[in-house]
Amino acid sequence: MQMLSAIGGAMWGAVAQGILWGIMALGVYITFKVLDFADLTVDGSFATGGAVSAILISLKVDPFLTLLVSLAAGMLTGIITGLLHTKFKIPAILAGILTQIALYSINIRIMGDKPNIPLLGSTTIFSQLQKVFPGLSYDTITILLGLALSAVIIAALYWFFGTEIGCCIRATGNNEYMVRALGGNTNSMKVLGLMLSNGLVALSGALVAQQQGYALVDMGTGAIVIGLASVIIGEVVFGKRFNFAYCLASVVIGSVLYRVVIAIVLQLGMKATDQKMITAILVALALALPVIRKWLFPNGKKKQPASRAAQ
């Protein structure tokens, strides 16, 4: 009985983590899926978000305000990667890696030349909310706040990608040639997309730092893979539907499922340090799924779009 409740508690905690990291996954979705840009800035900008929020909180700045500053700092990192790629023609992956590696040093500077900042006893949005709702557990508060924020962000993204500029960003990820032929500045669109994406990633990093009570310079290591895992898990579980809001929601749920899977594997006796390997295997499996499916069912039924196109 005691063990069951321990597992239940671990799962609840995993869900809480998953929702906060889901906001990071939304950022990854924007670059990876919408813009078709493999952006590795993420590992750095996630930690930047945590670092900025933590240092400001330790300076007694309002914790909610620090989230907005983190968002802005993340946007700045996206702009840098974007300019490296569009102005100086550095390949996308390399541009992201360059920003990411530079951010490692910058993040330590931000944190006052320290690799970590503990927030024990400091006021975070989570501790503030716990004072307002003393009956709720820390994880429950995290989940409720995370859900509310995710809903607001998904609604905002749904609106933005429906506007003229948003459509232009989506089209840029789809067919750059067409966008330029139709008078769209694809360079600006890419920078804008990267800015938005890394802003969300840093916001997520700030929330995670506040929730876990510390910021670490390497808290973002592997974030891009976790983001991809969330995007892909969401896609595999919920399918590729046309509705954009539905896709965004499935990314956050994918992030939660990822955390739950990891929690289960850890409960089964794997070490915490095995998490990265499990993640890599998970992502590789999900990406390999279409090929494996073809091996298993060489004459399997065709996908929906193909059959509709044949009509």
Add this chain to the structure above:
Amino acid sequence: MLYLNHVSKTFNGGTINEKRALTDVSLHLNPGDFVTVIGGNGAGKSTLLNLIAGVFPCDEGAVTIDGADITRQPEYQRAKLLGRVFQDPMMGTAADMGIEENLAMAFRRGKKRTLRWGISKEEREEYVERLKSLDLGLENRLSSKVGLLSGGQRQALTLLMATLQKPKLLLLDEHTAALDPKTARKVLELTDEIVSRDQLTTLMITHNMKDAIRMGNRLIMMHEGNIIYDVSGEEKSNLHVKDLLEKFEQASGGEFANDRMMLA
């Protein structure tokens, strides 16, 4: 209307792969001119169109449209003057976006894109009317993804998109070359229809000499980066494929056998 003044373009200059694509080309189009462009592989036809569109800058010379010097303008800025259809049906449309979303992108060519909603109700009604004129049944599939359409349907849609906002100059780069003969004919008919309806100034590259003679009011032949033949009016309408072949053989010194110009 369009002025090309002594335009030259060399690719990979100074390397072993140096390729002189255009040599001192000058061309003047009058408003309403429908010019067909023919020539063998590597003659510089596509380079000419891409240079006008600003895909790459020219090394020397100037490009002017309606008095505006666009020689140094980037591709996306010139786009407000130009409608373009490419050889590859995949290039002119965004596969993962709906038909109406593609049209809405085209509707905003040359306009500032803002945070207004991407498609308005009134435009949607206009798109239905325009799509009906294609006679492909696309008007009932406004939200279908373009990736679900056939190559011919995509080319027809691209043509519609290129002319949705009336362009100063329409650039057609072998836009029927990747289609089967029947579909190609349909798209060409549509081209003729739209060009004459809107009185569009047009440059059309084609490999089909019959089409080149039949369509438009002027024909130019290119060879090794030069315009070697330029006919218009009655002289053009009296041309036969045979005449063009002779011209071409004169210019290329009998290298005709390995060329992929279609005789049909």
